[in-house]
Amino acid sequence: MYGKTNVLERFFNKDFTLVLPDKKKITDIKWFAIYDIWSQNTFGDIYIPEGFEPPTVQRVSSLIGKVNGITTESVEILDAKRIKLNQFSYDGKAKKAYFWVGVGAQPVSKGFKVPDEYG
Template sequence: MYDGNGGDTFFWAGSRPRPGPQGYIVPNELGRTNVLDRYLNKDITLTLPDYKTITEIKWLAIYDLSRLEPFGDIYIPEGFEPPQRVVLNKLSSRTREVKSGGVIISESKTIIIEDLSYDGKGGEVYFWVGVGPQPHSKGTKIPDEHGYLTPLGKYDKKTIILELPGDLTVFTVDWLAIYDIANDRTLGSIIIPEELNVPPSLVKIIPHSNSMPNCEQLHKDLQVSWEVFGDQITMELAGQVGEWLVGLGCNRLR
């Protein structure tokens, strides 16, 4: 919240003990260094200029240069450890069907698997997450690198990026696996450490209210729901496009 009434006001950062004129402009959420306009209950993301990092500053302020006065400021705690990507080991596998390079957690909803190889011969094999000390059949299927929930094909030393769907994050799951549902076996897996200090996801999850008893996720941004009543089936497709959730419903008689 900012009323926009400052005459010469900017996002401002510095390394002096207190906010003052010996700082520098931090571009706004659009990457511009214009005088700040009004903000009304707006969530924004700022990037420090010239590859500076959080550990190089002591404060961030909304600062008016004409009045030499901060309208609001926040101090970076001493010894602050900024969140950063975490590099884990390779996928553990007891067979030769799956091999990989390092597994990287880049932020709370994004997992990168480097140099993934899989022969693609399993019929019902998916990326799989869950809770507990090791992978098991009661996990959750997650989309592949293209956002689809179809069985996995062949990978030949391919680096892929997986996005955890819905409310799932690396803080709510204990492991990631490549899991063969038909044969109830783990082809490759890795344990996700507790208390990870990784950046939060900037993906905005927009909940979709759905009263139908049956629901299937077709894609990370698309789900189908249905309900059977007598000789009638009611179906609904819902998909997220940007920051909007759209739905289409229809009825069909048997």
């Protein structure tokens, strides 16, 4: 089931490496979020730094959610396609929450699901 975009379940201090879908690259997106498509709420998000040039590894701000116990120790952009979440925690209580990326000023429903390394 590698690379599937399953609804997020409960996690506690789990490391994930996410790979952007299809032909998407880090330079094509502005933000990464935990997003519930059922309620159209963002539970936590980070923004990709302006001028980021892969393949340099860059640590960006930690992901600290607004609700649902979302936290990470750190978030790293590894290269043009991969984002690593270190020590990711989430309570799993949202109906349809996914890893989500997109363009624009803030996370919205017009983003894209991102598969994790496990599916």
